[in-house]
Amino acid sequence: MRQLLITVALTFVCHGLFAQKGQVSKATTYKESGELDKALECIQAAIDPENEKSEKSVAWPRTWQVRGEIFQEIHKSTDKKHSALSSDPLTDAFNSYKKALELDEKDRYEKSLKVNLILLVEDLQNDAIEAYNNNSYDAALQRFEQVHEVNSMPVVTDGENLIDTAIIYNMGIAAFNAKEYDKAIEYLNEAARYGYNRGTTYVWISNAYEQKEDTVKALGMLMNGFQEYPNDKDLMNGMIQTFINLRRKKEAVKYLDMAIEKNPKDVNYYLAKGDLLKDNADGDNAILCYQKALDIEPANFIALYNLGVIYFNRGVNQLKVLDTIPVNDNVAYEREMKKSEVWWKKSLPFMEKCHEIKPSDATVKESLGTLYYRLKMMDEYKAISERN
Numbered sequence: 001m002r003q004l005l006i007t008v009a010l011t012f013v014c015h016g017l018f019a020q021k022g023q024v025s026k027a028t029t030y031k032e033s034g035e036l037d038k039a040l041e042c043i044q045a046a047i048d049p050e051n052e053k054s055e056k057s058v059a060w061p062r063t064w065q066v067r068g069e070i071f072q073e074i075h076k077s078t079d080k081k082h083s084a085l086s087s088d089p090l091t092d093a094f095n096s097y098k099k100a101l102e103l104d105e106k107d108r109y110e111k112s113l114k115v116n117l118i119l120l121v122e123d124l125q126n127d128a129i130e131a132y133n134n135n136s137y138d139a140a141l142q143r144f145e146q147v148h149e150v151n152s153m154p155v156v157t158d159g160e161n162l163i164d165t166a167i168i169y170n171m172g173i174a175a176f177n178a179k180e181y182d183k184a185i186e187y188l189n190e191a192a193r194y195g196y197n198r199g200t201t202y203v204w205i206s207n208a209y210e211q212k213e214d215t216v217k218a219l220g221m222l223m224n225g226f227q228e229y230p231n232d233k234d235l236m237n238g239m240i241q242t243f244i245n246l247r248r249k250k251e252a253v254k255y256l257d258m259a260i261e262k263n264p265k266d267v268n269y270y271l272a273k274g275d276l277l278k279d280n281a282d283g284d285n286a287i288l289c290y291q292k293a294l295d296i297e298p299a300n301f302i303a304l305y306n307l308g309v310i311y312f313n314r315g316v317n318q319l320k321v322l323d324t325i326p327v328n329d330n331v332a333y334e335r336e337m338k339k340s341e342v343w344w345k346k347s348l349p350f351m352e353k354c355h356e357i358k359p360s361d362a363t364v365k366e367s368l369g370t371l372y373y374r375l376k377m378m379d380e381y382k383a384i385s386e387r388n
Contacts, residue, residue, distance in 0.1 A: 024063050031070050036082050040074070043067045061104035061113075068096035068116060075123060090123055094146050101155060114155050121150050128170070137178035144171040165196040172201075176208055184208040192225075199225050199232030206238055218242060231262065240272065249276050267293045271302050283310050301357050305364065308350035312367065315343030315374070344374055355384075 023046040030039035043066055046057040057063045071093035074085050086092050097116055100109060128143030144167055150156060151164050172187035185208045192201045202225025209218035222239045229235060236259050243252035256273040263269060274289030287310060293303040318340040325332045351368045358364060365384060372381035 021057060021060070021062075024057060024060070024066050027066050027070065031066070031073055034073075034077075036070060036074050036077060036079075037085060039070045040085055043070055059103060061100040061109050064096045064100035064103065065109055065113060065116065068093040068100065068120070071096060072116075072120060072123060075127075090120070090127060090143070091146070093120055094124070094150070101153070110155055117150050117153065117156050121147055121156075124150070128174070132170075132174060132177075135177075137174050141171065141174040141178050141180065141183070144174050163194060165191055165194045168194075169196050169201065172204065176204060176211075179211070181208045181211050199229040199235040201225075202229075203234045203238050206242070210242075215242065215246060219246070233259075233263065236262075244272075244276070249280055252276055265296055267297045267300055267303075270296075271300075271306075274303070274306060278306065278310065283314070286310065299353075299357060301354060304350045304357070305354050308347045308354060308367065311343050311347035311350070312371065315340040315347065318343060341375060344371055347371060348375065359387075 023042045027039045027042035027046070030036070030042060043063065045051060046054055046063050047067065048054050049058070071086060071089040074082050075089040075093065077083075097113060097120065100113055104110065104113065124143050124147045128140045128147065131137075131143060132140035148164065148167050148171060151162070151167065168187055169191040172184050172191060175181070175184035175187060185205055188201055188205045188208070191197065192205065202221050206218040206221040206225075209215070209221060219239070219242045222235055222242060225232065226235045226239060236255060240252055240255050240259065243249070243255065253273060253276055256269055256276070259266070259269045260273070270289045270293040274286045274293070277283070277286035277289060287307060290303040290307045290310075293300050294307075297303070318336065321336045321339075322333060325336060348368075348371050351364060351371055354361070354364045355368050365387070369381055369384050372378070372384065
């Protein structure tokens with residue numbers, strides 16, 4: 001009699017366990033037939049803490065594995081009724097697989113979970129790229145971080161120390177665009193340690209420090225990167241711009257000279273150096289820079305305009321001499337006036353070329369009209385004044 005009671009008790013315990021395993025089996029069947037709402041209902045019953053029968057199935061790794069598979073199918077489904085089943089099915093799948101791994105102490109489901117996670121990474125990466133392209137940078141960052149976490153799991157790496165530097169870099173870029181600048185710096189620094197994307201990674205780190213208004217660290221990162229990649233044009237440009245922003249003109253010119261030596265056909269370096277020299281009252285050397293730019297690109301509007309302005313302003317400054325000439329000394333007055341006209345005549349062809357390139361530019365039209373008037377070219381002055 002006692003033997004019979006023990007057998008009945010054991011049967012009851014197993015029946016309770018298998019009853020809930022049956023919910024998992026039903027969930028799997030519903031999933032495979034595309035009835036995802038019913039599948040989710042069954043699997044949720046199997047993990048419901050208020051359900052006494054779920055005590056065993058909640059601790060069963062397979063329950064959480066199936067739950068992850070259901071949420072992945074919900075993510076893939078194009079049926080609108082399934083979209084209401086989860087606001088973030090990939091994260092639900094991600095968390096479910098993690099729970100399964102946590103419970104699978106004897107590694108019975110290791111191989112199948114590895115397959116699940118590899119398939120999940122593909123979905124996460126695709127979702128990350130789509131979110132990034134749609135400017136949903138917070139969502140993209142979350143997905144890239146999830147990919148990184150999965151790729152770092154021993155079950156996926158087989159115990160090898162594999163580093164996916166591309167994902168780390170993408171995490172940094174997504175974090176930067178999501179305005180998570182501390183995260184961006186952390187991830188991009190890691191990518192830089194592995195040499196990923198060379199100097200460009202240092203430029204992004206510098207940009208993140210700029211956003212945090214830490215110009216000193218921004219410049220420091222650029223200089224560190226430049227030491228490692230001295231031929232990187234982006235790093236060079238970043239340093240030059242930062243020195244300009246800090247009004248450290250001498251250092252900016254130094255690196256501009258280095259840039260010109262390495263890239264002698266790049267017009268932008270001559271323009272930038274010309275601007276610095278012009279603003280630093282070194283007009284003669286600024287003229288040489290703008291002229292060099294025109295040697296490379298004869299129709300460069302910026303170089304033409306700046307040369308026109310320099311010569312025009314020299315003519316205007318010459319007029320100040322007239323204030324020192326006695327009122328009755330007409331000879332001296334005319335002599336000094338002609339010196340102004342010499343400068344304006346030098347300015348004229350540059351301004352005319354600018355007007356030819358950009359005929360609707362109001363500033364150029366006004367400057368050109370002033371030149372015609374001062375040079376007593378009244379027909380030309382009238383013509384440009386009448387143009388719309």
